[in-house]
Amino acid sequence: MRDHLLAVGRITGVYGVKGWLRVHSETHPADNIFTYQPWLVRRDQSRADMQTLRVIEFREHGKGYVVRLEGVEDRSRAETYSHATIYVDKHQLPTLPVEEFYWHELEGMEVFADTDGKAILLGKVAQMMATGANDVMVVRGCEGSPDERERLIPWLAHVVAKVDMARGRIDVIWHPDD
Structure with a gap:
């Protein structure tokens, strides 16, 4: 994995028929995951390729979120991202005060x-x-x-x-x- 990338969440499944996806965030607060754009999504852990995706819309749903991603318009396309890991470039994270660490x-x-x-x-x-x-x-x-x-x-x-x-x-x- 590239050193400049940080896993910030995962796509846990599909939601509905219009291409929405369920997302679990590892950021704190959880909705910070949406401030880091674009996402680099790795669908298959055995492959080194990543796809760049942008969040068009999101909302809270249950204990997580549902999102609509650019270029994902239907359930079958959304299913290709199910269980993918979401990465962002570490350089997108804000600088912390002295003596605070990620x-x-x-x-x-x-x-x-x-x-x-x-x-x-x-x-x-x-x-x-x-x-x-x-x-x-x-x-x-x-x-x-x-x-x-x-x-x-x-x-x-x-x-x-x-x-x-x-x-x-x-x-x-x-x-x-x-």
């Missing part, structure tokens, strides 16, 4: 714990997830870490000591045995 920027970074003045590699950020209280880093052990454990580390000011984007490193106040 989750995709944190994924893959190494996480170090300071234990008795010694930095210990806990692993790499496999993914970020939202919980009711705060965001959480899912950190998986990797080469150089003391074990292969998966750790759930809260993204809280008193836990995350430093984020060094240039070095791909996150320092946390966390005991390796936790």
